Structure formats: C-alpha cells, structure tokens
Amino acid sequence: MTNALETKQLVKKFGGVVAIDRFSVQIRKGEITGIIGPNGSGKTTFINVLTGISAMDGGRVVIGDQQEKGGIKAWEVFELGIARTFQNIRLFEQMSVQDNVLIAMTKRSPLAALFERHRDIHETLVKEVLTRVGLYDKRRALAKELSYGQRKLLEIARALATSADMILFDEPFAGLFPEMVRVVSDILKELRAGEKTVVLIEHDMAIIRELCDRIIVMDAGQLLAEGMPKQVLTNPAVIEAYLGV
Amino acid sequence: MEYLIHIAIFSAIFGILAISLDLIVGYTGMLSVAHAAFYGIGAYATTLLLKMLGLNFFFALPLAVVITMLVALLIGVVLSKFKTDYYALASLGFGVIVYVVFQNWLQVTRGPFGIPGIPRPDMFGFTFVENVAFLLLALVVLACVYALARFMVRSSFGRILTAIREDETAISVFGYRTTSYKLIIFTIAAGMAAIAGGLYASYITFIAPSAFSVNESIFILAIVILGGAGSLRGPLMGAVVLVLLPELLRFVGLPSDIAAQMRQLLYGVILVLLMLYRPQGLVGTYKL
Ligand SMILES: Nc1ncnc2c1ncn2[C@@H]1O[C@H](COP(=O)(O)OP(=O)(O)OP(=O)(O)O)[C@@H](O)[C@H]1O
Ligand SMILES: [Mg+2]
Numbered sequence: 001m002t003n004a005l006e007t008k009q010l011v012k013k014f015g016g017v018v019a020i021d022r023f024s025v026q027i028r029k030g031e032i033t034g035i036i037g038p039n040g041s042g043k044t045t046f047i048n049v050l051t052g053i054s055a056m057d058g059g060r061v062v063i064g065d066q067q068e069k070g071g072i073k074a075w076e077v078f079e080l081g082i083a084r085t086f087q088n089i090r091l092f093e094q095m096s097v098q099d100n101v102l103i104a105m106t107k108r109s110p111l112a113a114l115f116e117r118h119r120d121i122h123e124t125l126v127k128e129v130l131t132r133v134g135l136y137d138k139r140r141a142l143a144k145e146l147s148y149g150q151r152k153l154l155e156i157a158r159a160l161a162t163s164a165d166m167i168l169f170d171e172p173f174a175g176l177f178p179e180m181v182r183v184v185s186d187i188l189k190e191l192r193a194g195e196k197t198v199v200l201i202e203h204d205m206a207i208i209r210e211l212c213d214r215i216i217v218m219d220a221g222q223l224l225a226e227g228m229p230k231q232v233l234t235n236p237a238v239i240e241a242y243l244g245v
Numbered sequence: 246m247e248y249l250i251h252i253a254i255f256s257a258i259f260g261i262l263a264i265s266l267d268l269i270v271g272y273t274g275m276l277s278v279a280h281a282a283f284y285g286i287g288a289y290a291t292t293l294l295l296k297m298l299g300l301n302f303f304f305a306l307p308l309a310v311v312i313t314m315l316v317a318l319l320i321g322v323v324l325s326k327f328k329t330d331y332y333a334l335a336s337l338g339f340g341v342i343v344y345v346v347f348q349n350w351l352q353v354t355r356g357p358f359g360i361p362g363i364p365r366p367d368m369f370g371f372t373f374v375e376n377v378a379f380l381l382l383a384l385v386v387l388a389c390v391y392a393l394a395r396f397m398v399r400s401s402f403g404r405i406l407t408a409i410r411e412d413e414t415a416i417s418v419f420g421y422r423t424t425s426y427k428l429i430i431f432t433i434a435a436g437m438a439a440i441a442g443g444l445y446a447s448y449i450t451f452i453a454p455s456a457f458s459v460n461e462s463i464f465i466l467a468i469v470i471l472g473g474a475g476s477l478r479g480p481l482m483g484a485v486v487l488v489l490l491p492e493l494l495r496f497v498g499l500p501s502d503i504a505a506q507m508r509q510l511l512y513g514v515i516l517v518l519l520m521l522y523r524p525q526g527l528v529g530t531y532k533l
Contacts, residue, residue, distance in 0.1 A: 051418050078420025092411035094475075094531055095404075103408050106401035110429050113402040135469045184285065 004064060004166050004197040005030040005050070012042075012049050012221075021221035022059070025155055027166075032188055032198040034208045034229070036220035041060030044087050045199045045203045045217070051077045051084050064165075078108070083119040083164035085155040087171050087201070093144040097135055100143050100154055101126050103162035129157040133183060150182050157186060166197040173207055185211060205233065217242060254448055256488045257383035258441045261390045263468040263480030265437035268468065271474030271531060272398060273430050274410025278462045279320065279336040280438055282343035286313045287352060287439025288349065288446040292363050295446070302366035305458045306443040310436045317435030323430045328413075339460045347454035359453030363446050373447075383444055390437050394477055397433075406430055407475070410531075423431070460509075467512045469483025470519060473529020482527055487512070 005027040012020035019042045027033050029202050034045050048054040050061065057085075061066040064078045069163035083104070092237050105122055107113045113125050130136040133153035138146065143154060152172060188211055191198050202208050208215060208229060213230050217224040219241045225232050232238055266280045290309035294300045300308070320339050327335045347354050354360065366382065373379045393479045397403050408416040409423050417423050463489070472483025491508035494514045495501060525531060 053414060053418065074417035075420055075422045077418050083419060086415070090412050090415040092408045092415070094411060095407055099404055102401075102404060103416060106404065106421055108422075110402060110405075110425055113405055114397065114400050116401040117399070119403065129362065206350075 002029050003027065003062070007050075007059060008062070008068070008196045009063065009179055010046075010056060012045055012054055012144060013057050013159065018158055019221050020042060021054075022050060023218075023221065023223055024059075025216050025223060027197060027199060029197050030192065030195045030216065031213040032192050032200055032211050034212035034215040035199060035201045035218060036203070036205075036208060036215060036242060037224070041218040042221040043218055045221075047084060047170060047199065047201070050168065051082065051092065058107065078162060078164070081165035082191060083159040083162040083166075084168040085152075085159050085172055086175075087153055089148075089151050091143040091151060091154060091158075096140055096142060097130065097146070097154055098126055098139040101129055101158050101161045104158050123162040124160060132187065133157045138148040149176050152176060153180060153183070156187065160187070164196075166199070167191065168199040168201075170201045171203065172200070173202060181207075209233070246354075247376060251490060252492060254380050254383050257380070257387045258445050258448070258466065259488055260387050260404050260481045261441040261469060262438055262465045262482040263442070263472065263484045264390060264394050265434040265441075266465050266491045267399070267469045267477070267480045268394060268406075268430050268434045268437075268464075269389065270469055271476070271480075271529070272403065272410065272473060273427060274413075275324070275336075275427060275431070276333040277324075277336040277431070278333060278459065278466060279340040279343070280465050281457045281459065281461035282320075283313050283317055283435035283438035284442040284445070284461070284465075285343060285347055285454070286316055287442025288452050289360075289442075290328030290439070291323045291443035292360050292446045292452055296360070296362070301368075301470030302364070302443070302447055303368060306440065309443050310439045313439035314436040318428065321431040321435075324431070325424050325427055337459065340462050341495070341524045344454055344458050346469045347457060357454060359451055361451045363450045363452065366447050379448055381429055383448070386440060386444060389482070391477060394437075397430075398477065402426075404492065410430050410475075429432075456474055464512060467516055470526055471515060473517075474530075475525075476529045479526050479528045485514075486527075501527065516527065518522065 003026045003219060008024050010020050010023040037043050045054060049056045050072065054222045056071060056138065059068055061072060062068050064082065092103065102118055102122060105125060127136060130139055133156060133161040135150060135154055146154060155171055173181050176184065184206065186197055188200065200211065212229050214227060215229050216226045217232060217238050224241055225235050225238050252470045262280060263286055269275050269277045285310050291305050294305035294308055294379045295302060324332060324335055346357050373382055405421055405426055409426060413423050466482040468487050471487060472481065473479025490511060494507050519526065
C-alpha cells in the first residue's frame with residue numbers, strides 16, 4: 001500500500017515547548033488513520049504544520065509522489081490535494097453558508113476569479129455537499145447564525161467541497177449530537193469507500209475503534225505507538241500514557 | 246442652485262473615495278487610514294500633467310491613476326507585512342509620509358502654497374466650466390467606479406476578499422494566495438481614489454496639501470463606517486450625509502469658522518455614537 005503522506009523527523013517548537021518532537025509517521029492512501037493522544041500532545045500542531053499554518057522547525061514531509069519538502073505554505077496545501085477542518089471552528093462567520101462552501105470551489109487565481117460568477121456547476125456541488133450534512137435549507141443563513149453542531153458540519157462540508165484526496169479532521173465529533181455523529185461517521189466511511197485518505201484526530205475510543213484502519217498515538221510531541229486499533233489500544237504503554245490507568 | 250450643485254459634486258467625489266476605501270476596509274478587512282494619500286497623489290499627478298505637460302484632462306487622469314497605482318503597489322507591499330492594529334498604524338504612517346512630501350517637495354508641489362490655476366477638463370473643444378457640466382462628468386465617473394466595484398464584489402474575487410476579511414489563515418489553506426489578493430484590491434482602490442483626486446483638482450482648480458491630510462483619510466473612513474462598511478450603497482449614502490451635514494450646520498446660522506470646527510466635532514461624535522449603537526453603519530451588515 002502506498003503512502004499518502006510521510007513525515008521524517010518532524011520538529012515544531014513554540015519557544016521552549018517542543019510540540020512536535022522528531023516525529024516520523026506514514027499515512028496510507030485510502031485509509032482512515034486515527035491520531036490519538038492526551039491533551040497537549042501535539043495532534044493539532046501536527047496537522048497545523050502539515051497545512052502550513054505553523055512553520056516547521058525541522059524534518060521533512062513527503063506528500064503523495066511529490067518531492068520531500070522542508071516547509072509547507074498554507075496556500076500550497078490545496079494544490080497538494082489536502083483539505084482540513086479546525087478544532088476551534090474557523091468559518092467565514094459573516095458570510096452565508098453557501099458562500100462558505102463556494103470558497104472551496106472557485107478559481108484560485110485572482111484574474112480568473114475576477115471574471116467568475118458562481119454558476120450551475122457550483123450550485124450542483126453546493127447542493128450536494130450541503131444536503132449531505134443537512135444544511136441545504138440553511139444555505140442563505142450566515143455561518144455565525146448556525147448552532148455549534150451545524151457549524152462543525154459546515155466546516156466538514158467546506159472541506160468536502162474541495163474534492164481533496166486527503167482530508168484532515170481535527171475532532172469533528174466533539175460536541176455533536178448522536179444523529180450528527182452518525183452523519184459524520186458515514187461521511188468518513190464514504191470518503192474511504194471513494195479511496196480518499198482520511199486523518200482523524202479523536203478522543204472517543206469507540207469511534208476510533210469503529211472507523212480507523214490504523215492509529216497513531218502521540219505523547220508529548222513524540223510517536224508513542226502506531227498500528228491496528230486492536231494492537232495499539234491494548235499496548236500497555238498506550239494505556240498508561242493515554243487512558244491514564 | 247449653484248450651491249446644491251457644488252454639494253452634489255463633492256458628494257460624488259467623496260462617494261468615489263468612500264466606495265474605493267470600502268473595498269479595502271469593508272470588503273477585505275484592512276483598516277487603512279492612508280486613503281487620502283492616494284487621493285492626493287492622484288490630484289497632484291493630474292495637476293502636474295495638466296499644467297507642466299499640457300496634457301488633456303482625459304489623458305492626464307488615466308496617467309495619474311497609473312502613477313498612483315504604482316505608488317500604492319509599493320506601499321501595499323510593505324503594508325502586507327502587517328495585520329489588524331499594526332496595519333492601521335503602518336498605513337497611518339504612510340498617510341503622514343505622503344502628506345509631508347506634499348508639504349515639503351517645493352519644486353514640484355509648491356508646498357503649503359499649493360498649485361492654483363488648474364484648468365477644468367475639456368473634451369472635443371467643450372470645456373466643463375459650468376458646474377452643471379462638471380457635475381454631470383463627476384456623476385458619470387462615479388457611476389463607472391460604482392459599476393467596476395460592483396463587478397468586482399459580485400465575482401468570485403469579491404467573495405474571496407470577504408473571506409480574507411473573515412479569516413485569512415483559513416482561506417489560505419483553501420489554496421488562495423491572500424497577499425496577492427490584498428495587494429490587487431489595495432492598488433485598484435488607490436487608483437479609484439486617484440480618479441477622485443483628479444476630479445477634485447480640476448473642479449476646485451487649486452490644490453494644497455491640507456486637502457489630503459490624515460484628517461481627510463479619517464473623514465473618508467467615517468463616511469464608510471457611517472454608511473455601512475462591506476456594502477456599496479452604504480458608503481455612497483454616507484458620502485451624501487457627511488458632505489451635507491456640515492452645510493446644514495452653516496444654515497443653522499453658525500459663523501463659518503465655528504462651523505468648520507463643529508464639522509470635526511460632528512464626525513467624532515457620529516463615529517462614537519455609531520460604534521456604540523450601530524457598528525454596521527446605516528445600511529451595512531458587516532460589523533468592523
Ligand atoms: N500557537 C501556539 N503557541 C504556543 N504554544 C502552542 C501553540 N499551539 C500549541 N501549543 C502548545 O503545543 C502543545 C501541543 O498542543 P496541541 O494543540 O497540538 O495539542 P493537542 O494534542 O491538539 O491537544 P488537544 O487534545 O487538547 O486538542 C501544547 O503544549 C500547546 O500548549
Ligand atoms: Mg487539538
């Protein structure tokens with residue numbers, strides 16, 4: 001099986017805090033890879049580095065069949081076929097639900113964007129992703145007017161609308177009602193069925209067990225364990241560090 | 246009547262300034278207080294091209310716009326290093342610098358003495374000497390600027406600008422090089438301000454630095470905020486209201502020097518009241 005992404009000795013520091021510490025992992029194509037670890041273990045920082053939101057301080061990243069990179073710019077991420085959601089929801093609050101999704105689909109170059117109006121192709125895709133998360137009726141509402149759960153779903157819809165090959169989800173289930181949890185986990189399974197790569201940061205072990213093909217355990221910015229959920233979740237070191245037994 | 250025409254011309258000029266500043270402040274979320282600098286550069290460039298090279302106004306104005314846009318591009322590159330409050334302060338710095346240049350580059354601007362005797366525009370032998378004619382010209386130009394702004398904000402480009410205002414980091418992850426977008430809209434808006442400058446110079450037929458001071462930038466910003474940042478009709482309405490209000494003060498019978506000071510006070514009071522009670526302005530929806 002080929003890798004969608006590989007990191008080699010990745011390092012990220014915030015002043016004296018080493019948030020990512022010589023972190024080397026592989027994310028396989030077409031799988032759901034779970035990332036677990038205690039609070040502050042560096043999960044969010046990891047995907048922030050991968051998506052150019054935080055600059056890396058050391059190490060390399062290989063994405064797909066691209067060259068090794070020593071740094072990633074945020075605006076390159078889309079071209080690399082990656083999309084993401086944010087743990088602390090980051091929508092375009094004073095824009096409509098529909099416009100939030102359109103941003104994921106319109107022309108990236110300024111000149112092309114200037115002469116682009118949103119048209120039927122956009123309408124169709126907007127309808128598709130918003131219907132998927134049950135927000136189509138709300139398409140004209142402002143993002144800030146949605147409930148917490150709806151906002152999380154809108155972020156997911158926005159990521160789906162990019163049609164990226166790999167989507168990084170940072171705790172997409174946190175704070176969702178059970179029926180919404182169902183919707184999101186179905187979406188992740190559909191992505192896998194469509195041979196997309198999914199990275200899922202999640203604290204709920206039941207969800208992790210149900211969805212993940214492989215899991216990566218982080219602790220204090222380091223790789224603590226990786227492998228199939230069954231093996232990893234019974235690993236004594238993991239139980240001690242994470243499950244706090 | 247002549248007086249109303251005068252006010253209408255000023256409303257049109259400030260309408261252009263406010264719409265263009267709104268593209269920067271309201272749509273893209275960059276709190277610029279340098280707009281009067283581009284207004285001034287446009288006015289001086291038009292004036293010099295008219296008086297020194299003897300160009301026709303309708304050639305001089307586009308050239309002045311290009312010159313202003315080049316300066317704006319340079320300033321914009323530096324400003325693109327800043328965000329939020331720092332952006333506002335840095336843009337203030339540029340506003341002051343440009344003003345100081347107007348004041349002190351005597352060979353070119355004649356400093357505080359200003360440049361008198363600027364000709365009115367003429368086209369195919371018709372000179373816009375009558376204010377009615379000039380008003381028509383100003384309105385046509387305003388309509389063009391409005392149409393261009395509307396075209397931009399209604400395109401994907403406009404949506405991207407608004408998303409930059411809302412969360413620049415988030416949108417950049419979606420593959421947009423936000424710095425280019427910000428630079429482009431800043432430069433285009435500066436070009437629009439230059440058009441207002443050219444109109445102003447040839448309407449008043451005299452320019453001096455004081456018309457392009459930081460105070461003037463704040464006045465334009467007040468128009469945008471009063472009318473409603475992030476909409477196009479808002480700044481237009483704001484321009485009419487804020488140009489008209491001080492004139493009304495004069496009608497109340499206040500002597501003109503007191504009225505002038507009341508004008509400043511009025512803007513201050515209006516801004517404070519707006520921020521307290523209606524931060525989205527008269528017709529806007531976006532809260533700064
Ligand atoms: N922008 C930042 N500035 C300074 N320190 C940071 C920053 N972001 C993260 N950190 C620190 O880096 C470490 C890793 O944080 P991170 O948010 O990646 O953890 P996490 O695994 O996502 O935790 P959680 O499960 O709570 O979301 C923490 O010690 C955190 O305080
Ligand atoms: Mg986190």
